[in-house]
Each structure stands twice: as structure tokens, then as C-alpha cells.
Amino acid sequence: MRFTRAELEAFRDEEVPDLLGPPDGPSLRLLFVGINPGLWTAAVKTHFSHPGNRFYPALYRAGITTYELSRTDGVRDADREHLIERGVGITNLVRRATVRASELSRDELQAGGARLLELVAQRRPRVVAIAGITAYRDAFGERTAAAGRQPDRIGGPFGDSALWVVPNPSGLNAHETVDSLAAAYRAAAAEAGVV
DSSP, X not given: OOOOHHHHHTTTTOBOOXXXXXXXXXXXXXXXXXXXXXXXXXXXXXXTOSTXXXXXXXXXXXXXXXXXXXXXXXXXXXXXXXXXXXTEEEEESSOBOBSOGGGSOHHHHHHHXXXXXXXXXXXXXXXXXXXXXXXXXXXXXXXXXXXXXXXXXXXXXXXXXXXXXXXXXXTTOTTOOHHHHHHHHHHHHHHHTOO
């Protein structure tokens, strides 16, 4: 599938539904959190779907999925089911689609952080993996946070979920490779019991 710039622009501020599965379905073990949807993602209603995004190749390389999901035209229902059955969910800090994450305000990211805390308290995944250190710092006011496993847990009064900050898989994050992304994602997935 190909889109013109004008066609993509029509998806500005659109939302992409969370991929979580039913509350009474398979246990949510690993919740990936993107910054916000890009326009291509909004167009095909699939998280991390831009052709230059390395998320799905990294999931496969990490052993989180058993095959590489084809995403540029939107994942198939069977692919969504595969993620849900593996205990993997996907959401975003900010729900509205933009061309670049830099278009988001700190207030939007902080509001998204608060919404994420509510979601995590409700769904109680074993591990939350936020893709993007700068977005994490802005959303949660953790100015000195480093990538990797965070010392605090999140999700309700008892902090049920382990928290990881992993690299953003966007093609704009040029210093990361599919292999380095896979290594970071696998570490979070191992704690979640997915791999």
C-alpha cells in the first residue's frame, strides 16, 4: 500500500485502538507503549506500521513472535491474535496521530502518562516497556532516567508491573539496529515470561 502526503495528512489526529485483547482472555504479560501513532499507523490502524519502522522485525528476532508480522498494509486479524495469545499488548502514551513525536507537548505526554498508569492498574501486565527515553522522561518527570529496567514498578497502589524503557523502533532512531532493538525487547520479554 502506498499513500500520498495529502492522503496521509487526512489521518492527522486520528487514533489507533489499543491492542490488548479481552480482559477475560489470555493474560497480558508484556505491554509495549509507543509515543504516539504516526500518520501511516493511523491510516492502516496498526501500531508501529510505517515501512521504515523496525518494531515487528525486532519482535521476531527477539523471539517474542514466532514469525515476522507484515505490517505496512496493517496486520491481519490472525497476527493480532498471535500477539494476544503470546501475552503481548500495544498502546501509546498519546493517542493522536502526528507526523513526528516532536509535535506533542509536554502536557500531552504527562496526560498520556497518567492515562497509562490507569490502564496498567486495570490490566496489570507483568511488564510495561515504554519505547523512547525522552518521551518517558517527559511523561513521568524522570529527568535523569536511563534506558533499561527502571528501579520502580508501576500500576496501582502496589506497583504490580515491572517498568522498562526500551529504544524507539522508528527509522528516525538511526543509531539503533534491528539486533539492538531485539536485545532490548528480549530482556523485557524475558522478565514478562514471553520468551
